[in-house]
Amino acid sequence: MTLLRLGPDALHASRFALSPLAETLSQLTRLRHELAGPAASLQGQALGRWLDADPFADGLVRLVTATKYLPDFVAIPPTGMRTRLEDELVAMRAVTDPQAWETLTEAQKFAWASEGIGWADTTNVTTKAADVFARCWAQFVEPDWPRRRAIMERDIRHRAGVLAISGWKHALDxxxxxxxxxxxxxxxxxxxxxxxxxxxxxxxxxxPHTGPRGQWTCESPPRVALVYPARGTLASVPEATGGVARLLGHRRAQIAVTLRTPATPSQLAALLDVSLGTVSAHLATLRDAGVIASWRSGRAVYYELTDVGDELAKLVTGTCPPVTA
Structure with missing residues (x-):
């Protein structure tokens, strides 16, 4: 097995961050795997058409989505919660051609679905790679970034809470x-x-990233990052159906189920793709009914289920045990 060894100072300094570059790689991996299946989404089809017409992009995407060793210039540790893709691409472009070729060669050794690195030009490798990731971000990730960010922030909030109470061991559960x-x-x-x-x-x-699976490390000594799938992927926003959901109202039922993990109104709006005003109105109704409660963390107001709300969410999702005489 492979271990990441942390001393006391390393544990104290460890933290969470967001990476638009990692999220773009996650989305590329998902779409690239779609192309190998029977039915690709519209985004997958768009990626396929682009890769068919661009040998460099095709070779790069094939390699980075099918290797156990990512080229260093696509695995750059982020700096914090406000990391920008522009800054990550600046770091990517700063990698020299000899360094790029060395890490591409290493990545190819561990690839299972790549056809070599003959597609890579001898000059401006990382500049061209940055252009590929910039286009992928703009076309496949940025339009949905608020919802993706909300999912990742909720995961971080959950793990930070576990960390504060139980330490890193349980935060990794x-x-x-x-x-x-x-x-x-x-x-x-x-x-x-x-x-x-x-x-x-x-x-x-x-x-965190919003893909359903996959973890990798990003290393730029002395900085090291561990990228992992967030709790709650893009496909995990619950559908509220059934009699209890109809009685409560579809949107309020969906909010109640979503709030099994605390969230802010803006996060809920992004997750459910509705306006902030709509979310606020439903939250007010649920709060008045005793289903949810709110608490403040800094400038943010979080909502969570009460005991009544937790039982209601179980009824909505059909996970409440049947009542027996």
Whole structure:
């Protein structure tokens, strides 16, 4: 197995961050896998047409979505919760051609669905790669970024709460297949055998993405990030159906089920693709009925289910045990 080893200073400095670049890679991986299936989405079809017409983009996407070792210039650790894609692409373009070729060669050794790296030009490799990721971001991620960000922020909020109460060991629970706390100072990153990484005093950065699976590390010494799938992928916004949902109203039922993880009104609006005014009106009704309660964290107001709301959400989703005589 592969371990990330953290001393006390590394643990103290570890934190969460967001990465538009990692989210773009996650979306590219999902769409690229769609193309291998029987029916691709409209976005998948658009990606397929582009890749058919652009050998460089086709080769790069094939490699980065089908290798156990990502080229360093597409796996850049983010700086914080406000990381911008523009800044990540600046760092990508700063990688020299010799460095790019070295890391591409290494990535090809661990690829299972790539056809070599003959597509890569000998000059301006990372400049062209940055252009590919910029286009992918603009076409496939940015239009849906508010909803994606809301999902990732909710995951971070949940894990930060667990961290504050129970420590990193429990904050990692359910993070991803193969990722778990080992011993007193290590995180198992993979069940495969690669060299362990010693995390320095800058700590480990945990970065969620909205894909259904997949984890990877981003390394730019001394910074190291672990990218993992967020709790609640893009497809996980609940559909509220059935008699209880009809009685409560579809949108209010959906909000109640979504609030099994606390959220702000703006996060709910993004997750459910409705206006903030619509969400606020439904929240007021649910609060007056004792279904939800609110609390403040800094400038943000979070809503969560009360005990009554939790039972109602179970009824809506059909997870409440049947009543027996």
């Amino acid at each position: 359910g993070m991803s297949a193969g990722v778990l706390w080992v011993g007193h100072d290590s995180i198992q990153f993979s069940t495969q055998t690669f060299a362990d990484r010693q995390i320095g005093d800058t700590g480990l950065v945990f970065v």
